[in-house]
Amino acid sequence: MDFFHVLVVLLESTIRVSVPLVFAALAGLFTERAGVFDIGLEGKMLGAAFAAGAAAAVTQSVWIGLIAAILISVLLSLVHGYASITQRGNQIVSGVAINFIVAGSTVILGEAWFRQGGRTPALAEGARFQIVNFPGADAIREVPILGPIYADLLSGHFLLTYLAFAMVPISWWILYRTRFGLRLRAVGENPGAVDTAGISVIWLRYRAVICCGILCGFAGAYLSLAMTAGFVKGMTAGKGYIALAALIFAKWRPKNVMLACLLFGFLDALAIRLQGAPLPLVGQVPVQLMQALPYILTVILLAGFIGKAIPPKAGGVPYVKER
Amino acid sequence: MSTPFAKLPVWVEYGLVPLINLAVAFIVAGLVVLLVGENPFEAAYHLINGAFGRGEYIGFTLYYATTFIFTGLAVAVAFHCGLFNIGGEGQAYVGGIGVALACLWLDQTMPWYVVFPIAIVGSAFFGALWAFLPGWLQAKRGSHIVITTIMFNFIASSLMVYLLTRVLKPLGSMAPQTRTFAEGGQLPKLDWLLSIFGLNIGTAPFNISFLLALAAAFAVWVLIWRTKLGYEMRTMGHSPSAARYAGIRESRITVIAMMLSGGLAGMMALNPIMGEQFRMQLDFVQGAGFVGIAVALMGRSHPGGIIPAAVLFGVLYQGGAEIAFEMPSISRDMIVIIQGLVILFAGALENMFRPAITRAFAMRGQRAAAVVQTKGA
Numbered sequence: 143m144d145f146f147h148v149l150v151v152l153l154e155s156t157i158r159v160s161v162p163l164v165f166a167a168l169a170g171l172f173t174e175r176a177g178v179f180d181i182g183l184e185g186k187m188l189g190a191a192f193a194a195g196a197a198a199a200v201t202q203s204v205w206i207g208l209i210a211a212i213l214i215s216v217l218l219s220l221v222h223g224y225a226s227i228t229q230r231g232n233q234i235v236s237g238v239a240i241n242f243i244v245a246g247s248t249v250i251l252g253e254a255w256f257r258q259g260g261r262t263p264a265l266a267e268g269a270r271f272q273i274v275n276f277p278g279a280d281a282i283r284e285v286p287i288l289g290p291i292y293a294d295l296l297s298g299h300f301l302l303t304y305l306a307f308a309m310v311p312i313s314w315w316i317l318y319r320t321r322f323g324l325r326l327r328a329v330g331e332n333p334g335a336v337d338t339a340g341i342s343v344i345w346l347r348y349r350a351v352i353c354c355g356i357l358c359g360f361a362g363a364y365l366s367l368a369m370t371a372g373f374v375k376g377m378t379a380g381k382g383y384i385a386l387a388a389l390i391f392a393k394w395r396p397k398n399v400m401l402a403c404l405l406f407g408f409l410d411a412l413a414i415r416l417q418g419a420p421l422p423l424v425g426q427v428p429v430q431l432m433q434a435l436p437y438i439l440t441v442i443l444l445a446g447f448i449g450k451a452i453p454p455k456a457g458g459v460p461y462v463k464e465r
Numbered sequence: 466m467s468t469p470f471a472k473l474p475v476w477v478e479y480g481l482v483p484l485i486n487l488a489v490a491f492i493v494a495g496l497v498v499l500l501v502g503e504n505p506f507e508a509a510y511h512l513i514n515g516a517f518g519r520g521e522y523i524g525f526t527l528y529y530a531t532t533f534i535f536t537g538l539a540v541a542v543a544f545h546c547g548l549f550n551i552g553g554e555g556q557a558y559v560g561g562i563g564v565a566l567a568c569l570w571l572d573q574t575m576p577w578y579v580v581f582p583i584a585i586v587g588s589a590f591f592g593a594l595w596a597f598l599p600g601w602l603q604a605k606r607g608s609h610i611v612i613t614t615i616m617f618n619f620i621a622s623s624l625m626v627y628l629l630t631r632v633l634k635p636l637g638s639m640a641p642q643t644r645t646f647a648e649g650g651q652l653p654k655l656d657w658l659l660s661i662f663g664l665n666i667g668t669a670p671f672n673i674s675f676l677l678a679l680a681a682a683f684a685v686w687v688l689i690w691r692t693k694l695g696y697e698m699r700t701m702g703h704s705p706s707a708a709r710y711a712g713i714r715e716s717r718i719t720v721i722a723m724m725l726s727g728g729l730a731g732m733m734a735l736n737p738i739m740g741e742q743f744r745m746q747l748d749f750v751q752g753a754g755f756v757g758i759a760v761a762l763m764g765r766s767h768p769g770g771i772i773p774a775a776v777l778f779g780v781l782y783q784g785g786a787e788i789a790f791e792m793p794s795i796s797r798d799m800i801v802i803i804q805g806l807v808i809l810f811a812g813a814l815e816n817m818f819r820p821a822i823t824r825a826f827a828m829r830g831q832r833a834a835a836v837v838q839t840k841g842a
């Protein structure tokens with residue numbers, strides 16, 4: 143059962159590292175489906191993680207931390223929205239700008255407020271999310287096969303972990319089964335038609351951007367309030383870009399988003415696990431190759447060699463009302 | 466808003482508007498300084514003093530500016546063709562391989578003036594190589610250049626970690642870097658240039674690649690505004706459909722523009738590797754590829770604007786280091802915020818103040834016209 147044990151551990155860490163990716167990629171799904179490209183996912187997540195860590199450290203309340211994360215992330219989203227929807231600026235430039243502003247301010251403010259080299263103070267029990275254990279998890283851990291799956295894989299995660307995976311069907315339902323979702327997708331394909339129908343393109347896109355902010359807030363809060371006890375500078379470490387890659391890999395579909403995030407999370411977990419250990423058949427694989435694999439896969443996908451990734455048609459184009 | 470924006474005088478378009486955007490960026494940055502509980506005017510004083518106060522500081526300012534001229538030009542060349550190259554970071558990083566290989570091969574036997582041209586070609590070649598694939602994928606397979614170049618930045622960083630920890634590292638050494646180059650791999654300083662003005666550059670690594678950067682800026686100007694290729698690139702950037710009707714081969718131009726852009730980004734590596742550290746280290750690019758975006762936006766993608774914008778960022782980097790030294794509660798990351806704000810206000814929000822400015826000028830124009838009329842009557 144040794145192999146099985148390794149597999150369970152590997153899958154467990156896959157789930158752990160996938161959670162922020164799922165939140166952030168779903169966040170990107172909402173804006174990009176509405177026609178607003180967002181490479182500021184990284185910045186929003188980082189800003190949210192800092193807000194969560196700082197607020198939770200000051201108030202000792204995990205919930206206030208979560209709310210602060212969502213507020214800051216929505217605020218940053220609105221800046222992106224103002225630049226790219228109202229001012230019709232370049233959406234990519236705006237996203238890059240937000241990533242920079244957040245990367246700098248989290249360090250400066252963190253250092254000024256807490257004086258711990260850009261970190262927030264380590265959070266005590268009540269100020270961070272606790273692991274949720276399913277009933278009877280400990281009792282059936284010894285049962286072969288089913289025991290570890292129930293006790294280690296399904297049980298024993300944070301509340302936000304379950305929320306992240308619940309958000310996948312919820313997002314699907316919102317996007318494909320509600321009027322709001324239909325219009326949101328339409329505005330990303332043909333904003334002119336939506337406008338003709340008498341629906342405000344601008345307000346719809348703003349709502350999509352706000353949804354993105356809320357989800358990025360969860361992603362950030364998970365990083366600083368659940369995965370670790372407090373904010374560390376630059377703690378997103380490119381996760382926002384991986385989420386973006388996952389979103390493209392998923393061809394902008396909710397279920398695929400989850401699978402892509404799990405795949406990239408699995409590669410990440412595997413890379414850590416395999417450090418220095420040779421693989422059967424291929425021999426030793428450099429860790430760096432494993433780390434670059436999500437990006438390489440995305441490039442190959444974008445090139446159309448493994449299916450075609452077609453982004454929403456109106457993506458990246460600011461809407462100008464017909465005169 | 467039937468006519469989007471009335472035409473503004475040239476000095477307003479290229480002088481006043483960027484200056485207003487820059488001023489707003491600095492005001493917001495000043496607010497951040499206030500939030501930290503420090504005096505923004507004191508910070509501004511240290512910024513200016515730290516960048517210009519001594520010959521040595523000016524040397525450092527120009528050293529940073531050299532780097533940013535290269536990356537700014539790189540972004541601008543792609544911009545003119547309607548391509549947004551965010552991959553300057555990775556292209557500069559990979560360009561370092563060309564510099565390092567030339568130096569490791571020749572530094573012990575040849576003088577710098579033999580090694581330098583080979584290193585230039587090497588850096589431009591490797592930078593262009595790293596930009597070739599994203600360009601080719603955009604041209605032939607329609608993959609979005611922004612996304613591919615982002616991905617290539619990450620791939621480059623993994624590749625370089627691999628190369629520096631396993632391949633290029635000298636035997637028996639622990640640090641992930643190449644060996645230190647001998648004299649042939651070290652560029653001469655430009656101390657004589659500043660000593661004309663009576664300045665002593667001290668330890669500042671201001672070196673001959675600055676002149677190369679100026680030459681590159683001139684070459685880019687010639688290319689974009691004085692050659693057929695540049696004309697085709699600008700046509701494509703302006704209107705891809707017009708370019709198609711004019712029989713311009715889009716995919717060819719796309720690939721060429723990206724390779725030129727990548728080559729320029731790659732040449733950035735000469736400055737830190739041969740001009741300062743005399744070895745290739747991990748992460749020597751330090752975000753210069755992204756600064757290039759801000760520089761190109763500030764400089765309106767024109768070499769005449771990019772050089773002053775690069776100097777401005779040189780001031781920020783050198784002066785920012787001084788702020789961090791003099792005011793301990795403000796770290797160097799302040800530069801990153803200012804950079805972001807410049808990108809935001811000069812790039813994404815560039816039209817925010819335009820309606821007001823246009824209105825102000827329209828009013829002035831009307832008043833002038835009214836004066837002329839009354840005089841005529």
